[in-house]
Amino acid sequence: EDQVTQSPEALRLQEGESSSLNCSYTVSGLRGLFWYRQDPGKGPEFLFTLYSAGEEKEKERLKATLTKKESFLHITAPKPEDSATYLCAVGSSGGYNKLIFGAGTRLAVHP
Amino acid sequence: DAGITQSPRHKVTETGTPVTLRCHQTENHRYMYWYRQDPGHGLRLIHYSYGVKDTDKGEVSDGYSVSRSKTEDFLLTLESATSSQTSVYFCAISGTGEYEQYFGPGTRLTVT
Incomplete structure (x- = not known):
């Protein structure tokens, strides 16, 4: 069964304190690993797609990496505006452009 | 931002009443999706469409049905709303051959 697990559920950081969020997955036929950011009261906002182990993508203070079993979202020197819920999803070959989502990590960055 | 709108944005309804949520896109994307998001469950797929009438x-x-009579519109209907359907509902779209999905702003539905 396709499954995505994110950890930790919640993370509190001080401004400038770097850390990583984890997304582990099992999927039949990976069709990409996707990261989204979701602010309270809004829809998820697309950040990155990773397709193969060893691939990395960067955007400002965020860097996403991928292995055969998990992905990490590294946050370097975070700022309060990075506070959000970060969602991970995998594309599965089992259906039409099907995405399986994890439950998310709530990140709070304090000044 | 992807051109996706959802209406209404907020709705309170009573148990047993029918409810229809609308998703409208201006991107001409083939695929459209309805998800619900609940604490501890993440996003769960309700129905999807891979073309008009498909x-x-x-x-x-x-407890849910959908219809798509035009490329740009995807409707989600709760035939007889129940309290367990209280949730935030998101519409998403993606293009042919693309797994990346783009989300609308959501509809917060409360069933009393």
Whole structure:
């Protein structure tokens, strides 16, 4: 069964304190690993797609990496505006452009 | 931002009443999706559409129906709303051959 697990559920950081969020997955036929950011009261906002182990993508203070079993979202020197819920999803070959989502990590960055 | 709108944005309704949520896109994307988001469960797929009049069930489809008569519109109907359907509903779109999905702003539905 396709499954995505994110950890930790919640993370509190001080401004400038770097850390990583984890997304582990099992999927039949990976069709990409996707990261989204979701602010309270809004829809998820697309950040990155990773397709193969060893691939990395960067955007400002965020860097996403991928292995055969998990992905990490590294946050370097975070700022309060990075506070959000970060969602991970995998594309599965089992259906039409099907995405399986994890439950998310709530990140709070304090000044 | 992807051109996706959802209406209404907020709705309170009573148990047993029918409810229809609308998703409208201006991107001409082939695929459209309805998800619900609940604490501890993440996003769960209700129904999706792969073209006009072509729809299929997701993992939590019981109690929901959908229709797509035009490329740009995807409707989600709760035939007889129940309290367990209180949730935030998101519409998403993706293009042909693309797994990346782009989401609308959501509809917060409360069933009393």
